[in-house]
Amino acid sequence: MPKKEKIQQMFDGIAGDYDRLNHIMSLGIDRSWRRRAIKEIVRKAPAPSASASADTGPRSDPEAATRPASGTARQTAQSANGTAVQSASGIVGHPAAQEILDIACGTGDFSIAIARAMAPGSRVTGLDLSEGMLAVMRAKLAAAGLEDRVACVQGDSEALPYADAAFDCVTIAFGIRNFEHRETALREILRVLKPGGKLVILELSVPSNPVIRWFYKLYFTGPLPIIGGKISGDKAAYRYLPASVLNFPGRDEWMATMRACGYAGVRHKAFTLGICRMYIGLKP
Numbered sequence: 001m002p003k004k005e006k007i008q009q010m011f012d013g014i015a016g017d018y019d020r021l022n023h024i025m026s027l028g029i030d031r032s033w034r035r036r037a038i039k040e041i042v043r044k045a046p047a048p049s050a051s052a053s054a055d056t057g058p059r060s061d062p063e064a065a066t067r068p069a070s071g072t073a074r075q076t077a078q079s080a081n082g083t084a085v086q087s088a089s090g091i092v093g094h095p096a097a098q099e100i101l102d103i104a105c106g107t108g109d110f111s112i113a114i115a116r117a118m119a120p121g122s123r124v125t126g127l128d129l130s131e132g133m134l135a136v137m138r139a140k141l142a143a144a145g146l147e148d149r150v151a152c153v154q155g156d157s158e159a160l161p162y163a164d165a166a167f168d169c170v171t172i173a174f175g176i177r178n179f180e181h182r183e184t185a186l187r188e189i190l191r192v193l194k195p196g197g198k199l200v201i202l203e204l205s206v207p208s209n210p211v212i213r214w215f216y217k218l219y220f221t222g223p224l225p226i227i228g229g230k231i232s233g234d235k236a237a238y239r240y241l242p243a244s245v246l247n248f249p250g251r252d253e254w255m256a257t258m259r260a261c262g263y264a265g266v267r268h269k270a271f272t273l274g275i276c277r278m279y280i281g282l283k284p
Contacts, residue, residue: 003180004129004156010237011106012132019107019136020231026204026276033276034110034173036269037202040280041169042117043096097121098168101192103157103185104128104175108137108150114171115149125167127155157185165194173202177248186261193283199263200280204245207274216275220246251277 011018023030096119102111105126115124128134134152141147155161157172158181170189179185189199207213220242228238249257251268258266263281270277 007178007180008129010240011128011130013237015107015130015132015136018133019109029272029275030174033202033271033278034113036271037110037171037173037200037278038114038117040278041100041114041171041198041200043098043119043168094119094121098123099166100124101160101162101167101170101189102126103170103172103189104178105137105152106130106133106173106175108134108140108152110171110173111137111150112140112144112146115146118149122149124150125153126150127153127157127160129154129156158188160188160192162192164191165197166192167197168194169198169200171200171202174204176201176203177244183257183261186258186263190262190283195283197283198280199258199282200278202276202278203248205248205251205270205274205277206246209273212273217246254279 026033098118100114100118100122102114102124105111105128108126111124111126115122118124126134126137128137131154134154137152141150141152153161157179170193176182176185186199193199207216224242225235225238228241229235248254251270255266255268258279258281262284264284265282266280268277268279
């Protein structure tokens, strides 16, 4: 069976316990990593200029700020002073509104956190291979009342079902290590990003400090598979997951791969002594 199908079946099988086990695997620190990544992902509205806020004089066309923009694309027009205006679809937009794709969204924790932080008019699309994971995500969205802001799609990162330049930002939180053909996925992501758009990846990492690395590997190869296997009932899954972290390329190698796939301005940030890293790349 191809790796992709094995991964899909594995995550379908552990979907019900995945959130709890993910927190165990990261020692509960993953929530803070996600919060820091969201600051890199979510675009903030520009502050109105002093001259614009002071301008109270008559306008030559007082209805210009609310007239729908021309064209049929789902875009947000913006008035000269940076305030929100009406989009071509008739929905009130916002200068910081974004279309974000969260790949390997799993049970949706990261997609939901992004949606809660975004500007009005923004939308998140969560995409995952595992229908079992997405079923858990849909229940979360219904409970949170976010079904109008977050979409769930079963799909493959290597063949994204979206047009070119469809998204302002693409995110992957703790999923890139499970991709079968990572370079193919990186190029597909670049295709669906808008020019100047951003890819933000969070991934568990092996610390560079030798002492910390020794304890880290001891935990990952000892207690973690045992705990995960007992809770989930799938010992094989929790042997695979730690191994996938240990086998993921190091920082310099992965950044070189991103550059080779066409990303510009590639950089990274290390969190919690290098246990997690955030990789960022831009579409030229």
